[in-house]
Amino acid sequence: MVSLRGRWRPTLASAVVLLVGVTTGCGGQAPSTADGSTSGGTSTTTSTPTNPYEQQRAEGVTRLLDDLTGTITSGDVPKIGSLLDDASTPAFRSRWVTAAENFTPRASGRGDSGGPLQFARFRYQLAPTEEAETLVPADVQGRLDANGSSDAWVAPVELRYALGGERAPGVDEPEVVVTTQFVVARYGDEWKLVGDTAALGEEPTPTQLWELPGLSVSDVATAGGTSVVTRYLRTSAAAANLPELLPDAVDAVTAFWGDSWDRRAVLVTTSDQDEFAGLVTQDGGAIGAAAAATVYSRVDFPRRTAIGQRVVFTPAADDLAPPTLDVVLRHELTHVAARAQTALDAPLWITEGVAEYVGRKGTYRRLADAAPDLTEAVRAGNTPTALPDDVAFAIDGQTSQLAYQSAWSMAAYIADRYDEARLKRFYLGVAATADPTRQDAAIRAALGVSRDELITGWGKWLDGQVG
Numbered sequence: 491m492v493s494l495r496g497r498w499r500p501t502l503a504s505a506v507v508l509l510v511g512v513t514t515g516c517g518g519q520a521p522s523t524a525d526g527s528t529s530g531g532t533s534t535t536t537s538t539p540t541n542p543y544e545q546q547r548a549e550g551v552t553r554l555l556d557d558l559t560g561t562i563t564s565g566d567v568p569k570i571g572s573l574l575d576d577a578s579t580p581a582f583r584s585r586w587v588t589a590a591e592n593f594t595p596r597a598s599g600r601g602d603s604g605g606p607l608q609f610a611r612f613r614y615q616l617a618p619t620e621e622a623e624t625l626v627p628a629d630v631q632g633r634l635d636a637n638g639s640s641d642a643w644v645a646p647v648e649l650r651y652a653l654g655g656e657r658a659p660g661v662d663e664p665e666v667v668v669t670t671q672f673v674v675a676r677y678g679d680e681w682k683l684v685g686d687t688a689a690l691g692e693e694p695t696p697t698q699l700w701e702l703p704g705l706s707v708s709d710v711a712t713a714g715g716t717s718v719v720t721r722y723l724r725t726s727a728a729a730a731n732l733p734e735l736l737p738d739a740v741d742a743v744t745a746f747w748g749d750s751w752d753r754r755a756v757l758v759t760t761s762d763q764d765e766f767a768g769l770v771t772q773d774g775g776a777i778g779a780a781a782a783a784t785v786y787s788r789v790d791f792p793r794r795t796a797i798g799q800r801v802v803f804t805p806a807a808d809d810l811a812p813p814t815l816d817v818v819l820r821h822e823l824t825h826v827a828a829r830a831q832t833a834l835d836a837p838l839w840i841t842e843g844v845a846e847y848v849g850r851k852g853t854y855r856r857l858a859d860a861a862p863d864l865t866e867a868v869r870a871g872n873t874p875t876a877l878p879d880d881v882a883f884a885i886d887g888q889t890s891q892l893a894y895q896s897a898w899s900m901a902a903y904i905a906d907r908y909d910e911a912r913l914k915r916f917y918l919g920v921a922a923t924a925d926p927t928r929q930d931a932a933i934r935a936a937l938g939v940s941r942d943e944l945i946t947g948w949g950k951w952l953d954g955q956v957g
Contacts, residue, residue: 548616551645551674554681555614562586563612565594575675575682577633582685585701592705604706604721607699608654610662617648617669626673630689634675641676644690649698653756655718656709661756662716666787666798670695697768699758699800708733712740714753724761728807728815732757735816743823746848746910751827757819758802766804781807781818784825789834796829813853821849828917835924839877843897844917847905850898857955860902861895863888868956873949903951904937912936 554573561569567590574583593606624644626634634642649668654660673684688694699705704723709716710733717736721729740753760766770783787798801822807815824845825832832841854860867873874896882893904913919932930941937944 547641547643547676550676550679550681551643552616554674554683555616555647558586558683559612559614562589563593563609565590565592565606567591567594573683575634575639575684576637577630577675577684578682579685579688582683582688586683588703589698589700591703592700604708605656607705607707607720608656608658608660610652610654610659611665612649612651614647614649617646619646621646624671624690627690630673630684634684637675637677639675639677642684643674643676645672645674647672653699653718655716656707657716660709660716661718661754663756664795664797668696668698668787696771699769702765702768710736712737712754713744713749714740714751717754717756719757719759721759722761722765725759725805726808728803728810729759731812731815732759732803732819735812735819739816739819739823742820742851743827743848746851746914747824747827748914755823755826756800758800759807760803760805762805766802769800769802781810781815782822784822784829786829789830791830794830796826799826799829801826817849817853819849820851821845824848828921831918832921833923836921837877837924837929838880838883839893839897839900840917840920842883842894843899843901844913844921846894846898847901847913857899857952861899863891864895864899864952865956867892868952873952874945875949876945899952900948903948907947907951908937 557569558573560566561573567587570583570586570590574586626642626644631642647670649670650665651668652659652663652665654662671687671690673686673689674681675684676682686695699720702722705720707718707720710719711717717740719729719732719736736755736757740755744751744753758769760769766783770785782801782803785798785800785802786796789796801819803818807818810818822845825841828841828844850860858865864874877900878893878896883890901913904916908916916933916936919936920929922932923929933939933941933944939947
């Protein structure tokens with residue numbers, strides 16, 4: 491999803507939904523930007539000060555940001571107060587205190603094997619920008635004047651970080667860039683933090699993993715290197731089961747997709763809906779009874795790299811038996827593996843269908859086991875004659891169940907009628923575009939049939955599976 495003023499937001503890629511019986515699926519919003527990437531990129535034009543006043547201001551705020559970086563990463567909670575202006579809100583103060591607490595060993599004192607999060611890289615700095623300077627709101631400026639501030643600035647700021655894990659470099663991911671704005675105020679030679687975009691009357695800077703209380707992490711060895719499972723206070727079953735499930739889930743996705751993906755991941759478990767909502771920011775669209783969502787910062791399609799991918803589990807995941815949680819995990823990891831080769835506006839019937847196929851492989855014997863609602867529809871004479879459109883995947887009960895089951899069954903049909911190698915080739919062609927003409931060409935190139943012939947064959951296969 492695209493954020494205001496170029497500020498990074500985690501982009502919701504998919505949400506695995508817990509439905510009645512054995513049906514799971516995911517649906518979400520695709521971002522849309524002119525360059526085909528998510529928000530989070532930075533301008534190539536630097537904001538070099540043009541006069542001594544601007545130079546001095548930039549140097550002073552750079553010192554403040556360096557102090558903020560050092561204070562957070564050292565877990566120096568008492569020092570946080572010295573960096574914050576008296577005009578800052580309690581919520582803004584709490585954010586920084588929590589972040590510093592999560593960088594200290596006592597943040598993990600929960601009787602589990604996790605530890606505080608380490609980073610490969612972490613730094614706040616002034617951001618390059620081409621935008622006109624934003625004025626400090628009059629009410630904020632009035633409070634700063636009353637406090638004796640000699641200058642105030644809405645500074646363009648970026649956080650550059652790469653997650654580590656329980657140890658660094660940990661997951662060894664590419665650098666994530668989070669761009670925002672900080673309101674800062676000057677007192678003599680010192681600058682203080684006043685607020686972020688919330689102080690400007692906008693949405694606050696998106697919540698980061700380490701800004702929620704009680705964070706701890708565990709490293710898990712997977713085929714591509716270190717993966718990381720993060721958790722918060724009060725998460726239980728999912729957090730305990732995921733480290734055991736993750737290595738085999740990575741291998742299961744690799745068995746289908748090949749080893750062209752990182753074969754490691756960052757999993758995040760949450761203990762309440764507010765935590766989940768804070769980490770999976772949406773511009774509308776319900777999650778419903780989702781078990782997990784995949785988010786990412788940016789996709790570099792030319793380099794086939796996705797930046798900042800996270801699989802975030804809702805509190806509902808704690809209620810899942812390990813076999814069901816494993817299906818959800820493999821489904822989401824399929825999205826992680828395929829992200830950089832999937833168009834942002836690819837049709838959901840292909841992206842969700844193949845993810846469901848990989849997630850459910852080996853967990854059923856009959857069509858009715860994996861697709862009970864679709865089986866019932868076919869038995870009633872309502873065999874699908876078209877692929878479900880994206881609207882059908884809305885999380886609204888039986889309609890979405892049928893959409894996910896139909897999408898899964900198309901992938902299962904192709905794997906059964908042709909083979910998995912052809913299914914992957916089919917995915918790479920069809921999911922690379924939203925253009926129906928190009929999709930039709932990809933279908934013929936992968937399978938040697940037209941779209942209509944594919945749908946006809948699928949319907950006959952469904953009839954045969956039910957009969």
